[in-house]
Amino acid sequence: MGGRAVRDEEGVRRFVERVSRFLADWGFPPMAARVLVTLMAAEERALTAADLAERLGVSPAAISGGVRYLMHLGMVAREPVPGSRRDLYRLYDEAWWEVASTKSGLYKDLVDMMNEGLDALGGEETHAGHTLAEMRDYFAFLEKELPLLRDKWRASRGRAT
Missing domain, CATH: 1.10.10.10 (Winged helix-like DNA-binding domain superfamily/Winged helix DNA-binding domain)
Structure with a gap:
């Protein structure tokens, strides 16, 4: 019905x-x-x-x-x-996308701060340095992949990129 x-x-x-x-x-x-x-x-x-x-x-x-x-x-x-x-x-x-994409500048800032912290901690070879490097690498990955994810998401919904 x-x-x-x-x-x-x-x-x-x-x-x-x-x-x-x-x-x-x-x-x-x-x-x-x-x-x-x-x-x-x-x-x-x-x-x-x-x-x-x-x-x-x-x-x-x-x-x-x-x-x-x-x-x-x-x-x-x-x-x-x-x-x-x-x-x-x-x-x-696309409110959710807007929040995620506006935070991409935050990801770069975090990457930069983690690099500064790595210098202060003696590099990635230390336990704390390894922890910071993991965080840095994660946010660097997000910053790089986020535009590609938006294109894929929009394509999956039949929208132009």
């Missing part, structure tokens, strides 16, 4: 809280995680702070820090509502 899918709002709330806790356990700020997953789970393309607050059972003021964090990461855009003082918040297209 070609019936329309039925949304389970209680299931959606459980999903938002479960994924938010998971992200928070990995170091993501808890309210930012809740806002992010709420935006991901929304049928609407964008939500106001009041919409987010209502769905999460918090005050609109509690939303601002999470939204600010997500905007800083480049995952969420703020758009004014014409004729209103309210703003709409929406996920950028």
Whole structure:
């Protein structure tokens, strides 16, 4: 049958809280995680702070820090509502890629810092130097491979690179 899918709002709330806790356990700020997953789970393309607050059972003021964090990461855009003082918040297209790709400069910085640390530790032959070299090599690999991964990912989704 070609019936329309039925949304389970209680299931959606459980999903938002479960994924938010998971992200928070990995170091993501808890309210930012809740806002992010709420935006991901929304049928609407964008939500106001009041919409987010209502769905999460918090005050609109509690939303601002999470939204600010997500905007800083480049995952969420703020758009004014014409004729209103309210703003709409929406996920950028390819938000996950944007976060990963904007961090690629971080990878180079880490590589440079690990090289400095290696000099101070006496080189890769020491235990600590070996540990730093592993980290350096990992992030150097990520920095090199990330653009290739984006191309592969986009190709797998039928998008031009």
